[in-house]
Amino acid sequence: MKRYVSVILVMGLLLSGCSKEKKEDKEAPVLTLKEKRIQVELNSKVDYQSFIEKAMDEVDGELISVVKYNEIDTSQIGQQEITYTLKDKAGNETKQTMIVDVVKYFKNKIFSPTQVKPEIVKNPEDITVLVNKVHQLPQDWEPNDLEPIIDSKFRYLRKEANAAFTKFYKAAKAKGIEIYSVSAYRSYQKQKINWENQVKVFGEEYASLYSAYPGRSEHQLGLAIDISYKNQGDNLTEKVASSDIGKFIESDAYKYGFILRYPKDKVSITNYGYEPWHIRYVGVDLAKKLHKQGITLEEYYKEA
Numbered sequence: 320m321k322r323y324v325s326v327i328l329v330m331g332l333l334l335s336g337c338s339k340e341k342k343e344d345k346e347a348p349v350l351t352l353k354e355k356r357i358q359v360e361l362n363s364k365v366d367y368q369s370f371i372e373k374a375m376d377e378v379d380g381e382l383i384s385v386v387k388y389n390e391i392d393t394s395q396i397g398q399q400e401i402t403y404t405l406k407d408k409a410g411n412e413t414k415q416t417m418i419v420d421v422v423k424y425f426k427n428k429i430f431s432p433t434q435v436k437p438e439i440v441k442n443p444e445d446i447t448v449l450v451n452k453v454h455q456l457p458q459d460w461e462p463n464d465l466e467p468i469i470d471s472k473f474r475y476l477r478k479e480a481n482a483a484f485t486k487f488y489k490a491a492k493a494k495g496i497e498i499y500s501v502s503a504y505r506s507y508q509k510q511k512i513n514w515e516n517q518v519k520v521f522g523e524e525y526a527s528l529y530s531a532y533p534g535r536s537e538h539q540l541g542l543a544i545d546i547s548y549k550n551q552g553d554n555l556t557e558k559v560a561s562s563d564i565g566k567f568i569e570s571d572a573y574k575y576g577f578i579l580r581y582p583k584d585k586v587s588i589t590n591y592g593y594e595p596w597h598i599r600y601v602g603v604d605l606a607k608k609l610h611k612q613g614i615t616l617e618e619y620y621k622e623a
């Protein structure tokens with residue numbers, strides 16, 4: 320019996336000696352996703368693995384095939400979550416969650432804002448803030464530094480955006496281009512009237528293409544302005560794109576801190592129709608960056 324115990328002791332010492340030579344894996348594996356939030360079509364199949372950006376462990380190496388996730392039910396419109404879990408061989412675990420909005424698309428992959436529960440933005444006064452169909456301003460938020468713009472006493476922009484717009488306006492004028500402002504700051508209440516009127520007159524599909532749901536408009540930020548040319552009147556159409564103003568927006572707006580917010584080739588990313596008249600102030604640094612890379616604000620925040 321005594322001998323038996325001592326054999327076990329020796330074996331135990333040998334084993335613990337061995338494991339000390341091995342590198343101990345105490346660090347959790349790295350798991351990152353390509354998106355924080357996505358929209359998928361009602362009744363569609365989800366390619367779960369395609370959203371994994373990186374699944375890697377210091378000791379075990381590449382682990383994409385090991386990542387576990389829950390499946391979602393795409394037969395119901397509404398918000399769901401996919402939680403991705405990665406465990407390494409030593410039992411360390413990392414979890415990541417992605418929000419999924421199951422929506423019914425109109426043509427062009429546009430969806431109605433009424434189908435999604437938006438995230439409330441925490442930094443509404445930040446000039447680079449993202450406001451869109453899934454990012455909403457706090458109820459009744461309004462900027463406190465609105466000023467009347469250069470060509471109208473009845474339209475307003477925030478101080479910094481207004482200074483930039485004045486420069487842009489004068490630069491256009493120096494080239495013989497007369498900018499005609501159509502709409503700038505809009506309050507939550509004004510936007511509510513606009514949205515409801517668009518739905519009533521043109522239907523929800525058209526409203527979802529060109530009008531924002533109350534609380535989800537960049538016009539409420541006091542950083543967006545719709546501009547056209549004089550003989551166009553208030554009628555904002557794609558004709559703006561081929562006008563001198565449309566061309567000047569494309570070539571020069573970024574130099575003043577403005578971006579063309581809803582480009583023609585980004586409809587499925589911005590979830591708005593092409594609006595060659597709507598420019599958004601984001602500051603010169605960010606505008607230059609977005610212009611150079613040819614990306615939208617949505618793509619910028621995905622990469623940031």
Ligand SMILES: [Zn+2]
Pocket residue numbers: 538543544545596597598
């Ligand atoms: Zn607009």
